[in-house]
Amino acid sequence: MTLHARAAFLFVMLAAASPAAQAPPAPDLAALVAxxxxxxxxxxxxxxxxxxxxxxPMRLEKVADGVTAGGWYYASNIVHLxxxxxxxxxxxxxxxxxxxxxxxxxxxxxxxxxxxxxxxxxxxxxxxxxxxxxxxxxxxxxxxxxxxxxxxxxxxxxxxxxxxxxxxxxxxxxxxxxxxxxxxxxxxxxxxxxxxxxxxxxxxxxxxxxxxxxxxxxxxxxxxxxxxxxxxxxxxxxxxxxxxxxxxxxxxxxxxxxxxxxxxxxxxxxxx
Missing domain, CATH: 3.50.30.50 (Putative cyclase)
Structure with a gap:
């Protein structure tokens, strides 16, 4: 188990064992990844x-690539792989x-x-x-x-x-x-x-x-x-x-x- 995973696991165990009022905050996984x-x-x-x-071999078949009749750009492909x-x-x-x-x-x-x-x-x-x-x-x-x-x-x-x-x-x-x-x-x-x-x-x-x-x-x-x-x-x-x-x-x-x-x-x- 990695250090981050162990830390997250510890937070969960502490939260389960503590009264609600004293429960530690959940780990910020996004911050860990950041x-x-x-x-x-x-x-x-x-x-x-x-x-x-x-x-x-792989082939990318172009379906659309350009400005549409409505005036906006649009791109789409079919991938053969x-x-x-x-x-x-x-x-x-x-x-x-x-x-x-x-x-x-x-x-x-x-x-x-x-x-x-x-x-x-x-x-x-x-x-x-x-x-x-x-x-x-x-x-x-x-x-x-x-x-x-x-x-x-x-x-x-x-x-x-x-x-x-x-x-x-x-x-x-x-x-x-x-x-x-x-x-x-x-x-x-x-x-x-x-x-x-x-x-x-x-x-x-x-x-x-x-x-x-x-x-x-x-x-x-x-x-x-x-x-x-x-x-x-x-x-x-x-x-x-x-x-x-x-x-x-x-x-x-x-x-x-x-x-x-x-x-x-x-x-x-x-x-x-």
Whole structure:
């Protein structure tokens, strides 16, 4: 629990235990947020948005842009975008039949304390780096054990390569040929199992195109997390602006009924 959350919780408990006349004032959450730094973890959605090689690129279809007959300005567009393009949510149903769809993912998983595990040095040496349980244990040796229900974000440094498809994805090719040439870091399957069983985390996020590394052909990490009901966030950015512990994540995707995922606006609140 963050310092701000603990303070708010303390206020509530004191209010419940005190006579009405002596109850302390409720915490001013707006003031708490005003004193914090807001970090945008989302890449802009536009014609340069990177998508999986088998997906169509984003397209903004202009419907109106100009002065109307009545004399006022009016603009409107239609957005064409895959569920899994750009910064987005992977709902568990994406890789597990009968699991949670995008509109049913619990808000408690998407909002709350987040930790950031930095593996950018390892990833810089190996474009196919598999983030391991050892990486997590080294992080815990410095920052403490990851709490149950945490949201765990992995920083590989890959967001600095956006939107260059060759540097970010490993290829600009499309279709099956492009998929075969994907190169970027991801989570090892045994790490996914460890996060689910040993740490019982709420959510996983990464600043690459997939939680599985680019050269994966079986998507085991996706399947392990999805089967446990754990949603994923992909193509995050600005993780270098977050502390290892102490940020509060708001990862609210489009509420797509029955969807396997959706475009995401992720923001972190960082106490100053």
């Amino acid at each position: 004193k914090a730094e807001l970090v945008d973890l989302t890449h802009t959605f536009n014609e340069t948005t990177l998508v999986w090689p088998t997906s169509d 895959t569920e899994h393009g750009g910064t987005h949510l992977d709902a568990p149903v994406h890789f597990a039949a009968g699991q949670t769809t995008a509109d049913k993912v619990e808000l408690s998983r998407l909002v709350g304390d987040a930790v950031v595990i930095d593996v950018s040095a390892q990833s810089a040496k190996d474009v196919d780096y598999l983030i391991s349980v050892d990486d997590l244990r080294r992080w815990e040796a410095t920052h403490g054990r990851i709490s149950r229900g945490s949201r765990v974000l992995f920083r590989t440094g890959w967001s600095a390569r956006w939107p260059d498809a060759v540097r970010y994805l490993g290829t600009a090719l499309k279709g099956a040929e492009g998929v075969a040439q994907l190169h970027f870091p991801g989570l090892a399957p045994d790490l996914a199992t460890f996060l689910v069983k040993e740490r019982q985390i709420s959510l996983v996020g990464i600043d690459t195109a997939s939680m599985d590394r680019g050269q994966s052909t079986t998507f085991e990490t996706h399947r392990i997390l999805a089967a446990a009901g754990v949603p994923g966030l992909e193509n995050l950015t600005n993780l270098d602006k977050l502390p290892a512990r102490g940020a509060v994540l708001f990862a609210l995707s489009m509420k797509v009924g029955g969807g396997s995922g959706g475009p995401l606006r992720a923001v972190a609140v960082v106490p100053r």
